[in-house]
Amino acid sequence: MMTLKVNGRDHDIDADPDTPLLYVLRDDLKLNAAKFGCGLGQCGACTVIVDGNAVMSCVTPLLLLEGKQVTTLEGLGTIEAPAPIQRAFMEEQAAQCGYCIAGMMMRAQALLQKNAKPTDAQIRGELELNLCRCGTHMRILRAVHRAARLMQTADASPAPGSAQ
Amino acid sequence: MNAFVIPDRRSVLKGGGALIVSFSLRNAFAQEEGAAAPKPPGSLAQAPYLDSWIRIDADGSITVFTGKAELGQGFKTAFQQIAAEELDVPFESLKVVTADTGRTPNEGYTSGSHSTPDSGTAIQNAAAQVREILVAEAARRRGLPAENFRTEDGMVISPDGERFRYGDLIPAETLHVRARPKSVLKDPATFKIMGQPVPRVDIPAKVTGGAAYVQDMRLPGMVHARVVRPPSYGAELTACDSAGVEKLPGVVKVIRDGNFLAVVAAREFQAVKAMKALSAASKWKETASLPEQQDLPRVLTSLPSQDTTIFQRSDPSAVGRITIEASYTRPCQSHGSIGPSCAVAQLTDGVMTVWTHTQGVYPDRQGIAEMLRVPLESVRCIHVEGSGCYGHNGADDAAADAALIARALPGVPVRVQWMREQEHAWEPFGPAMVTKLKASLDGNGAISDWNFEVWSNTHSMRPGGAGSMLAAQHMAQPFAVPAPKPLPLPEGGGDRNAIPIYRFPNAHVVHHFIPAMPLRISAMRSLGAYHNVFSIESFMDELATAAGADPVEFRLRHLEDRRGRDVIEKAAQEFGWRKGQQAPPDRGFGFAFARYKNLAAYCAIASEVEVNSETGRPRLVRAVAAVDSGQVVNPDGLTNQIEGAIMQSMSWTLYESVSFDDTRITSIDWQTYPILRFDSVPESVEVHIINRPGLPFLGSGETGQGPAAASIANAIANATGKRLRDLPLTRRRIKDAIDA
Numbered sequence: 001m002m003t004l005k006v007n008g009r010d011h012d013i014d015a016d017p018d019t020p021l022l023y024v025l026r027d028d029l030k031l032n033a034a035k036f037g038c039g040l041g042q043c044g045a046c047t048v049i050v051d052g053n054a055v056m057s058c059v060t061p062l063l064l065l066e067g068k069q070v071t072t073l074e075g076l077g078t079i080e081a082p083a084p085i086q087r088a089f090m091e092e093q094a095a096q097c098g099y100c101i102a103g104m105m106m107r108a109q110a111l112l113q114k115n116a117k118p119t120d121a122q123i124r125g126e127l128e129l130n131l132c133r134c135g136t137h138m139r140i141l142r143a144v145h146r147a148a149r150l151m152q153t154a155d156a157s158p159a160p161g162s163a164q
Numbered sequence: 165m166n167a168f169v170i171p172d173r174r175s176v177l178k179g180g181g182a183l184i185v186s187f188s189l190r191n192a193f194a195q196e197e198g199a200a201a202p203k204p205p206g207s208l209a210q211a212p213y214l215d216s217w218i219r220i221d222a223d224g225s226i227t228v229f230t231g232k233a234e235l236g237q238g239f240k241t242a243f244q245q246i247a248a249e250e251l252d253v254p255f256e257s258l259k260v261v262t263a264d265t266g267r268t269p270n271e272g273y274t275s276g277s278h279s280t281p282d283s284g285t286a287i288q289n290a291a292a293q294v295r296e297i298l299v300a301e302a303a304r305r306r307g308l309p310a311e312n313f314r315t316e317d318g319m320v321i322s323p324d325g326e327r328f329r330y331g332d333l334i335p336a337e338t339l340h341v342r343a344r345p346k347s348v349l350k351d352p353a354t355f356k357i358m359g360q361p362v363p364r365v366d367i368p369a370k371v372t373g374g375a376a377y378v379q380d381m382r383l384p385g386m387v388h389a390r391v392v393r394p395p396s397y398g399a400e401l402t403a404c405d406s407a408g409v410e411k412l413p414g415v416v417k418v419i420r421d422g423n424f425l426a427v428v429a430a431r432e433f434q435a436v437k438a439m440k441a442l443s444a445a446s447k448w449k450e451t452a453s454l455p456e457q458q459d460l461p462r463v464l465t466s467l468p469s470q471d472t473t474i475f476q477r478s479d480p481s482a483v484g485r486i487t488i489e490a491s492y493t494r495p496c497q498s499h500g501s502i503g504p505s506c507a508v509a510q511l512t513d514g515v516m517t518v519w520t521h522t523q524g525v526y527p528d529r530q531g532i533a534e535m536l537r538v539p540l541e542s543v544r545c546i547h548v549e550g551s552g553c554y555g556h557n558g559a560d561d562a563a564a565d566a567a568l569i570a571r572a573l574p575g576v577p578v579r580v581q582w583m584r585e586q587e588h589a590w591e592p593f594g595p596a597m598v599t600k601l602k603a604s605l606d607g608n609g610a611i612s613d614w615n616f617e618v619w620s621n622t623h624s625m626r627p628g629g630a631g632s633m634l635a636a637q638h639m640a641q642p643f644a645v646p647a648p649k650p651l652p653l654p655e656g657g658g659d660r661n662a663i664p665i666y667r668f669p670n671a672h673v674v675h676h677f678i679p680a681m682p683l684r685i686s687a688m689r690s691l692g693a694y695h696n697v698f699s700i701e702s703f704m705d706e707l708a709t710a711a712g713a714d715p716v717e718f719r720l721r722h723l724e725d726r727r728g729r730d731v732i733e734k735a736a737q738e739f740g741w742r743k744g745q746q747a748p749p750d751r752g753f754g755f756a757f758a759r760y761k762n763l764a765a766y767c768a769i770a771s772e773v774e775v776n777s778e779t780g781r782p783r784l785v786r787a788v789a790a791v792d793s794g795q796v797v798n799p800d801g802l803t804n805q806i807e808g809a810i811m812q813s814m815s816w817t818l819y820e821s822v823s824f825d826d827t828r829i830t831s832i833d834w835q836t837y838p839i840l841r842f843d844s845v846p847e848s849v850e851v852h853i854i855n856r857p858g859l860p861f862l863g864s865g866e867t868g869q870g871p872a873a874a875s876i877a878n879a880i881a882n883a884t885g886k887r888l889r890d891l892p893l894t895r896r897r898i899k900d901a902i903d904a
Binding site: 035100 | 235369370371372373377380382431436501502503581584804805807808811833834835
């Protein structure tokens with residue numbers, strides 16, 4: 001049994017310490033956003049934020065997360081009160097099937113938390129680790145640029161449950 | 165197992181009350197009898213009752229039914245627009261129910277860019293006829309002629325302003341009438357919802373962690389299963405000591421049925437661990453049956469084939485002076501869904517319900533029922549979105565896996581998800597193809613004769629029968645893989661788009677249909693059109709070069725189709741294409757065009773590609789597309805499809821080929837099967853739409869793939885002076901061509 005902090009709340013988790021975070025998020029905490037894509041850290045569909053860094057949850061075992069703060073897409077905002085990056089992806093209609101999108105958003109969110117005004121090249125460089133198969137890349141780039149602008153103009157204080 | 169009949173919507177209604185159709189409506193909608201009676205348009209021809217498509221309840225709620233499956237194309241939103249427009253109700257006021265054998269019409273597969281032409285057309289016409297019934301009923305109640313009534317916002321309004329809510333006008337059963345062949349459709353000039361970039365209804369949940377996919381389903385008491393697939397085609401399980409696996413934490417059951425092996429556990433990661441242990445405890449006898457990978461094109465042209473001339477035109481007066489020939493090849497390619505295939509199944513009261521991201525719930529039901537040896541009525545397949553599939557991937561196989569496992573655990577919902585290497589090794593690939601072209605130019609630089617041969621195969625091994633599904637093939641009493649059949653023209657399969665759209669005085673097109681392929685293959689987005697358009701449009705550039713002509717001007721010289729000419733001219737103009745243009749150093753311009761299937765949407769794409777002359781690395785810098793998909797329902801949705809086509813086709817074209825040794829598939833993850841990543845994403849992609857108000861929907865999911873491939877290939881040739889004809893056009897191949 002260990003305590004895992006996810007989206008600002010403590011959860012008691014009863015799982016083997018080698019269990020990848022992804023399965024704990026999906027199975028134990030019933031969170032949908034992080035997706036199983038490869039289980040190999042090759043596609044990024046499972047990306048979440050751990051202590052401010054984008055992490056592939058499918059290859060991050062539970063035992064490494066003691067005392068760390070995990071943020072998933074659910075922790076950024078809700079369908080009623082979306083976070084800037086969620087608004088940006090809606091406004092740019094940046095999805096086709098959308099299976100990769102939560103992971104894309106979390107990696108972009110981690111970048112924007114560290115670098116509020118990334119260049120286009122920096123965004124591309126960061127998203128390099130995440131795969132999209134529908135070919136929604138141009139919209140994803142536009143959405144990340146839009147999110148950066150929205151975050152600039154949004155209230156400087158973080159949204160409830162956000163990954164600060 | 166006892167057969168159990170699922171009560172469908174209609175029999176429930178019949179039980180609940182009499183079918184009420186008023187006399188006037190009966191007369192107005194009496195179907196003309198007789199064999200020669202024209203059929204209503206789209207899928208209404210196969211499912212002619214209006215209430216198969218639209219239901220209006222007494223509380224005014226409206227439900228629209230489609231037998232097509234939302235795969236990420238966004239048509240669910242488009243269909244809602246169509247229905248809202250023709251019914252004259254607010255967009256938000258109705259909901260769309262997609263493919264479900266218990267609720268929706270049977271529209272076969274969601275494939276071939278057919279969704280909007282077939283289902284969208286049916287919904288549009290059904291909605292128009294329903295609106296007419298509503299108006300007729302309001303007019304009848306007032307005893308006034310219907311002509312002066314109008315509809316607005318879910319109400320019929322009489323000439324003196326009396327308002328009738330739709331839900332109050334008719335009981336739902338009234339719509340159980342056959343559609344007439346012709347509908348009175350709205351004037352496109354009055355459209356308020358169709359033609360607008362309405363935001364997709366599914367995106368908010370997808371970007372906030374809502375349950376959006378079959379992978380996200382969590383039924384009460386659900387368990388997790390993993391399959392241990394054979395290591396290679398035809399491998400036989402010779403030994404499996406599962407005793408140790410059965411003792412692992414959480415393991416509920418190990419299932420073995422011939423060569424089908426699976427394990428069920430309470431929690432998902434327990435199932436993954438148990439799968440690995442079960443795999444280690446299994447011994448397989450494998451057979452080396454695969455050809456040398458590099459030799460695949462030669463193997464294809466030497467396999468037994470059924471040869472058919474599919475097009476012939478002769479004009480002896482046209483005489484060629486210069487003749488050139490070329491051959492183009494395509495390897496097997498993966499659908500490569502980001503999310504491995506998944507399904508949930510539950511056997512309850514003798515009915516197997518399967519939640520699946522299949523493209524065809526009805527064919528899957530047939531296959532699963534046959535596999536389980538139960539009547540059709542004992543299986544219900546419900547579509548739930550999955551990761552994008554781009555054709556026949558592992559979805560149907562995962563559905564069969566789930567059903568076979570759930571049969572062993574009655575009452576318990578079973579969720580199966582494939583592992584990455586299973587999806588990569590076992591999905592039916594987009595088939596390898598070979599084309600050989602030969603053409604002559606006359607003294608005026610026009611093509612005088614054209615010869616095209618394509619070696620390919622069915623491009624569809626989709627279910628219907630159980631034998632198409634892996635689980636059924638691997639069972640102890642296996643089902644035989646059905647004999648591959650060519651898909652008929654005019655749409656075709658391997659010969660899709662093999663017949664040129666251009667006007668040549670002499671033309672000869674031969675389809676060499678290969679029944680038996682060395683690898684498991686099936687439908688991948690655009691089928692043979694991808695390679696045939698790549699071949700034709702590359703060769704058109706080779707001919708233009710031989711004729712000393714500009715590629716755009718050369719195409720227009722041979723094209724009569726007005727709408728085709730329009731998209732070519734539009735793409736060229738928006739790109740800034742100029743005759744005699746010179747690309748910057750290490751860059752090239754390319755152009756290509758096709759009308760998908762020669763009967764669907766038109767698409768022309770101009771591109772600019774940079775080639776690093778040191779490394780050979782190609783990079784698409786920008787692409788400009790023009791598309792004519794008929795009447796546009798949602799312009800942003802159409803743009804999204806074309807952008808996606810360009811990016812996905814670029815990935816196929818520059819990077820992708822399935823690899824294998826003499827026994828096993830060796831491209832089993834994203835390192836061994838690399839695809840497009842963000843460092844190769846272009847600077848810009850523009851899509852220009854030519855809308856055709858009032859003309860039929862042409863579909864758009866597959867129109868861009870062929871032109872994108874050829875446009876990029878032509879730009880590489882323009883940049884390097886070297887023509888590459890073997891897909892994929894990798895950095896290595898370009899470098900070798902430059903150095904040659």
